[in-house]
Amino acid sequence: MRRRLLVLSTVALSFLLVALIVPLIGTYASDRTQDLFVIRQADLNRLTVVAGTAVETGSVASLRSELARYEEVYDARLVVVDADRRTVAASPGELDPAAVPREVSRALAGNSAEEPQPFWPWSADTYVVAAPIGRDAQVLGAVVMEIPTGGVRGDVAARLALLLGAGLGVLLLAAVGVAVPLVRWILRPVDELDDATRRMAHGDLSTRVPADDGPPELRRLASSFNDMADHVEVSQQQQAELVADASHQLGNPLTALRLRVETLSAKADADVAAELDLVLRETDRLTRIVDSLLDLGQVEAERAPQVPVDVADAVRARCRVWEPAIADLRVDAPPRATALATADLVDVVLDAVLDNATKFAGGAAVEVTVAEGSRTVDLVVRDHGPGIPDEDLSKVGARFFRGTRHQNVHGTGLGLAIVRAHVAKSGGELAVRRPDGDGLEVCVTLRRPARGSSAAPPDAARAAT
Known part of the structure; x- marks a missing residue:
């Protein structure tokens, strides 16, 4: 029972810690994801300006140089497409726009990139965003960027490990400092009742348990056990006293009877004396039975220590x-x-x-x-x-x-x-x-x-x- 209570209390504490850790790590992952998205979105908007000039003039050398430097610094592959989805310029990583048709279509429709869901350690290695290139109300093309998520995922994994480690530490301290003393306090009356029951089963009818410790239900159980022990002890004592009293009361008449029979036997003739001898033997047998009953009653009534x-x-x-x-x-x-x-x-x-x-x-x-x-x-x-x-x-x-x-x-x-x-x-x-x-x-x-x-x-x- 002690093990089951400790397991249940530990599981309850674990659920409580999980309920605290999940919102914390969720908030942290959302913040780190949003920070990365805002930074890359700003860079993407700057690149759309450079790409717009290149698409209009047809001079893409400077654009290719800009895309190459950006990939070298941030490890993000980029590609610029025109309104017909033809590649205008790309970074050395050669991102294929056909591989991300959804993002390209969204940008060519004039929509800005949508904010991603929080990045977790098990999320994809990259995330693709695209921004439209336009002049006035006309969409000239799109700049597509594949953003590495390794940094964010690593930070989230480290923070998750930190929270889990802290949670395990708190769980251990709570188990040692709260669960174990609580279970011990709950089960102390049960252990005392168990020990008292064994002692009573072995004949110690004076056994009692404290009725002022533990939960109210167990205090009532302890009081009930003490009442039961009182009744059993009184009943046993009354039974022993009855046997002892009966044996004592029978002993005196038997002694007087034996004396009378002995007196009659001394004065009787041989035939009558032989019959009286049989009476004496039965009287002696009855006396031994009474003495044995008295011994048995004393054994059951005494509280001899072990x-x-x-x-x-x-x-x-x-x-x-x-x-x-x-x-x-x-x-x-x-x-x-x-x-x-x-x-x-x-x-x-x-x-x-x-x-x-x-x-x-x-x-x-x-x-x-x-x-x-x-x-x-x-x-x-x-x-x-x-x-x-x-x-x-x-x-x-x-x-x-x-x-x-x-x-x-x-x-x-x-x-x-x-x-x-x-x-x-x-x-x-x-x-x-x-x-x-x-x-x-x-x-x-x-x-x-x-x-x-x-x-x-x-x-x-x-x-x-």
């Missing part, structure tokens, strides 16, 4: 914690791989994904890989277990989803949903896919910090945990 995190170092540290639980845990990470994320994101991702691997991979090997790209860092966890059916693959990560093969496995179905919420808050992406061979692969893609970023260093992110 900081540079050394993903490789965080992966090595967290995998050391999981080594006792996974016999064959392999880690492949470079010495350092920095990405933008919340401070605890790597721990949350590995805890959820490795916990799933211990439950669903059946003791198979698990590989944790950190790979760096030009703009991203990938954290990939792959297990070599049985995997999941193709029809379930697109549903993994949805809230409360549990695979058809794992309905009886301990869990709430919210682990990857919580991971997805954390990854989205960090501006990253989560993908679940089936790799070649067996097992399941979970890939988290995070953005690398921009060069020259003033964000906190990775050590600060580790310290925050």
Whole structure:
């Protein structure tokens, strides 16, 4: 958009300059043409007097000498014809009167030469004028002159080049001094809106834009964006508070219910106690679901900042914690791989994904890989277990989803949903896919910090945990 506005403004300035240059160069060309015509017309009138005497007396020697000197000085060919169009005398250039019948006829009709149109650099090299030779009311002949236009055309070309050069200079100064600042002023609110939209899409609901800069239409758009952001933030906060309140309100009755069931189980006989144990397990499961919902609500409500995190170092540290639980845990990470994320994101991702691997991979090997790209860092966890059916693959990560093969496995179905919420808050992406061979692969893609970023260093992110 910036380029299009600059092009449009430059084109508009170009049209304005052309509108100024055309009249100026047109006036200059007309003046130079008229000056040349007036001078040559005066010379032509003088030569008609000399030619009239020669035609009447028949003595043309002096006339030929005069025509030769004139051609030598002004490079203009001349010819004198009588009333019957016969050549009386001519300059050495030998201008053929038959080649210019219109001008000869006009002069023999007693008409003076007509003023030419302005000479331009692309005009003809010469221009022909003719004047009648007469005594009283009788036309005795005509003097025909071929005038070179090179001098005038050269002057007009030089003036045109000067004006075009000056116009280009003015255009450049206007583009730098007027068009660029004007476009920047117009688009500054658009750039701010674009940046704010990206930040909001990455989870920063506190983003706002200045509404007091730029054209009135964009100021209104900025105000509307801020109002929308306020409503989205309030709505998100209310939703998170609702989940948190509901989880908290459910937590207390569940705790009391568990205590009552435990009390009854302690006093009941074996058959009743076995049934009550089933009630206790379902109560524990419901409690875990409530706790997970509370965690999910907190993730969506919190405004954790994105900081540079050394993903490789965080992966090595967290995998050391999981080594006792996974016999064959392999880690492949470079010495350092920095990405933008919340401070605890790597721990949350590995805890959820490795916990799933211990439950669903059946003791198979698990590989944790950190790979760096030009703009991203990938954290990939792959297990070599049985995997999941193709029809379930697109549903993994949805809230409360549990695979058809794992309905009886301990869990709430919210682990990857919580991971997805954390990854989205960090501006990253989560993908679940089936790799070649067996097992399941979970890939988290995070953005690398921009060069020259003033964000906190990775050590600060580790310290925050």
